[in-house]
Amino acid sequence: MAQNARLRCLGILILCVSLYPVMTTAQQPALNLMPLPANVQSGAGSLKVDSTFSMAFTGYNEPRLERAGERFLRQLARQTGLSLALKPSKSAKATFVIQTDHASKEIQEVGEDESYILDVSTASARLRASTPLGAMHGLQTFLQLVDVSPDGFSAPAVTIQDKPRFPWRGLMMDSARHFIPLEVIRRNLDGMEAVKMNVFHWHLSENQGFRAESKKFPKLHESGSDALYYTQDEIRELIAYARDRGIRVVPEFDMPGHSTAWFVGHPELASGKGPYEIERRWGIFDPAMDPTSEKVYKFLDDFIGEMARIFPDHYFHIGGDEVNGKEWDANPKIQAYMKAHEIKNNQALQAYFSGRVQKLVTKHGKTVVGWDEVLVEGVPKDIVIQSWRGQASLAQAAKQGYRGILSNGYYLDLGWPAARHYAVDPMSGDAANLSTEEKQRILGGESCMWAEYVSPENVDSRIWPRNAAIAERLWSPQEVRDPASMYARLDFVSARLEWLGLTHRTVSRYMLQRLAGSASSAEFAALRTLADVVEPVKDYTREQTAPAEPTSATPMNRVVDAVPLESDVGRRFGELVDQFVASACHDPATEARLRAQLTAWRDNDAILQPLAERSFLVKEVAANSRDLSALGTMGLAALDAIAKAQPASDLWKAQQLTIIEQAKKPKAQLLLIPVPAVQKLIEAAATGACSAPKPQA
């Protein structure tokens, strides 16, 4: 029976994808592919994947493909538990034959052919691609297709024609504010490969750290990194690792601001007097390079030259964001220079700086990428604008002839739910009205993992699984945008990502164990029940609500650091309440599920409180726990009132809403996610909406 159902679903999927309608919840695809391919046509039956499975490359081949083949086989063995031959075969009779037409560019270019066609029949599978890039994407799609079935592991018969919507699909990791070890970056590159992202933007310098070894100017990393930096060999290895996965590496050295760490060893670059120390706090700080000093440009010429030889990518990111100008204002020499050269304000001074640096970057054979601020009058048209300001800014740049990538809306550190990132489209808003030519200047987007509040321990959980939704936004057709479908697939893909070594799911339990110490299993379960329904405060409120000024040495061992940025339990409870209210509260099965959940919440605090007495880190969330208990009590009261089939009194409603308002306030920098859903139940109990007598069962 399940198989028939699956075939019916597949039929729906073809419609969904090939005609690009918006999918509804009822039409969730049975294929757990993320990103969804451009075109999927289902066949009948499935290809068995057992220990006889083999794969071979035909046509063009190269060591990178062989390695991708071995990685594919290892991953397939891991996700099935089968004893597979772990080397690609040489036989054209292999179960899975991958034909590649020709090499890709020696240095991966923006807009290279990444397309592939994947044919799975009941007898074999065949993947065709122009270049290794497409072949590697197709291998990932095949891995996602393989799942357990009634008869063994198998991949459904299907024909997939796929190519990306945008050529630039990136993840930025800030390994400057908190140093991120290479093994953590590597596993995130594995995750990027799995969801077909192709740009790793490496934010390498900041006020808080200079993380790349410079042999020309060793004081940069020696004085500016607390000995936490990447050697040039390590950087080269990481670039090779990324290239093996079809991923470009774009380095960012942020200037003229965000650069305190440079000045610890090289105060002569700064506009202030110094001496400088590595910054330990977060925020925007005064130190900035001196745009009026020829020594600075000589230094940057040498430095950019050195880095340009290490990083082969054609693009080089110079940052350029958030200069407050205070050091410039305070420096008489700079003021005199501005007067002498008719530079009328700090913005113009920065434009002058950007222009000079841009020439240096060009001289060393690279194209500049910079944040919005670098786009000022007269900047050459070949630079790429990375927009943290939004689609309007991006569209404006495109109109002026600049290429751009969107990051506004994709800041992973803001703690938005996946659906909110997913709804952000580089081509929406002002961009939707661009001409075809202008639209082509919008190259794609990048998610950004700024690192004030991430540690090597929890960074995976701040990136994943939400980053997979952004990856889909940048790869799949624009019309693929149903959040219910996205969440259903995300859940599956999220579990698969942990097989690559990512720890986004597991780490939460580890960190809660640390908080819980020698908790009993019941106490630990209660802590998890609470942790399951809270999320860290959003946007930039973490600074504002911090108990003490946070620094780079602040321990990240609190509940706010341990819980995922998006609560699955909270989201599902909200959906359940919506469903219940939509049924005019007449669905006994849903009501029973709500009651069970609310009862567990109500009773949770009593179990957790003794643990809060023993652990200061649990104590911190004692108020959240009481709020959750109150939510349970109120939700149950609302269901009782609804069951009476008469609107509850205004007084009751007012009392409940007072408690709701209290529960809405962040505590311990955490939000209690089910609050709005319980509020809906209270309002449903108080209005006539749910007051009709129930049908007798």
Place this chain on the structure above:
Amino acid sequence: MAQNARLRCLGILILCVSLYPVMTTAQQPALNLMPLPANVQSGAGSLKVDSTFSMAFTGYNEPRLERAGERFLRQLARQTGLSLALKPSKSAKATFVIQTDHASKEIQEVGEDESYILDVSTASARLRASTPLGAMHGLQTFLQLVDVSPDGFSAPAVTIQDKPRFPWRGLMMDSARHFIPLEVIRRNLDGMEAVKMNVFHWHLSENQGFRAESKKFPKLHESGSDALYYTQDEIRELIAYARDRGIRVVPEFDMPGHSTAWFVGHPELASGKGPYEIERRWGIFDPAMDPTSEKVYKFLDDFIGEMARIFPDHYFHIGGDEVNGKEWDANPKIQAYMKAHEIKNNQALQAYFSGRVQKLVTKHGKTVVGWDEVLVEGVPKDIVIQSWRGQASLAQAAKQGYRGILSNGYYLDLGWPAARHYAVDPMSGDAANLSTEEKQRILGGESCMWAEYVSPENVDSRIWPRNAAIAERLWSPQEVRDPASMYARLDFVSARLEWLGLTHRTVSRYMLQRLAGSASSAEFAALRTLADVVEPVKDYTREQTAPAEPTSATPMNRVVDAVPLESDVGRRFGELVDQFVASACHDPATEARLRAQLTAWRDNDAILQPLAERSFLVKEVAANSRDLSALGTMGLAALDAIAKAQPASDLWKAQQLTIIEQAKKPKAQLLLIPVPAVQKLIEAAATGACSAPKPQA
């Protein structure tokens, strides 16, 4: 309040440990130490562990200690989430000062001083040890002391005087039947260090694989390993890694039997005609070395010489177990030799072989270790017997003047609960009656992880946490033997062990995810509910109940491979039922908990069945799921009958017990652990034991 309670508990602990009474559940120590130290005296208050924490070595120092210090600081940072200075300090004013008297032996010896004294006060901590071995043990004890508290992380004020009961506390890993990658072995060495085990016995050759590189005889590993072997450099690195953790590495090359893999490249060593292939099945096989061939001894002389130079330990394990003699019987040349030399049977022939090999081992400066079989008349007294046969065999050896280590009772692959291993004492049975001198010949024991049914993926979960209970048996005073205390501490230590990189807890969820494919969260929860209460069949019944003959290529991706070898939920349910019946069924709180658990089980099957339709690996446990559901129904019926306060009818009881008998049968090679507890409820309902009227609440 919690603090006072803790102090009272500490008081009890001192009594427990210093007077060695058997601890009862009510006297569980508040200190989660495993193994429990020889002597613990609690002080008042605790030492705060915050980001100012520092540690320094005074007295004797060496690079190994510095590395141990760095490892300690990294681990402390990991388990607290604090930003600590990660290098040992040079200041005698450090929070934690470790004073070591002198170096340990260049090659670690059996019976070296491993003692330490650890003093923790509210102001500082001090560790004193004769040698780095004791210092390293003390560091591990300190790590176990640090926990979350009401005011932050802290270690309780305490004075611990500690030393091991036995000098030989080992874990044997068989990386021959299934190859175990070095990274997996390394993390298990980390686990051994945490629980103060000091011998890694490395089973390197078997019928199924020859895993050590030989430069003298490269065909051994080239033909005998499927390219899965350790290079000599890797072996040297692993030995250094172990020495860094106070662990000796004893290699085992099993001969004359268990040696098919040698013969693939070197058939001339065998007693049969050959050719030989790597064995893929499990069991005892015919191939054996030819004890009558001088070429064999010449070969072994060279081979043992080569290995003796790589493995510095004073001991060298030659296996010697389970020769069936069939190749000897079938070889006329061997038969003629036996006649000519008056060797009267195969046992005598093996004794002759062992004697010759023992001389070779001695020639290369090592002492022989062998399984029981090597102990035959005339064998020199300096060999060490590893007993898989039991304490009687060990005691007999000791009486004859041989040293021995116990492994019978410590076979981790048999799937026993931790408490059963824990109850096995090397000094019990016949050994208890030995003289003091004879007793000293019993050096300790080794847990054994035979690898027919382990993969690199799940091997951690087959070793841990149960191995920690064996480690305690071998370290702590004989009188420390309360299983309730052991389980309480084991639960804590088990969680801590995962911080070292061990995956024994996490892997089960991963493997169940694989089985479950795209299960809904409710279905997956139902699968976990079932998985939580089943255990693989015990002892050697896995072979007997296998659906098809298992080989080394059989996938280990089934539920039987995914679930832990001991069910915590099952054990706790059993305890709860015992508690309920002991209360004459008059404890309403316990009854409510039992009802909740039984109801969940009863309803679980309905949720799981749809998943069983979609996954062949879940389908395999459909009958177990139905049994669990039946257990729930029966248990609830028993509670209902008990509530009526009249003995249930004989007919009812007979009907239930028929179902119980059915549920006791292994299915899919799994046992349903709560069966006996539910049977107790049924019997309680049917007898008068629980039929007295309940007191009114």
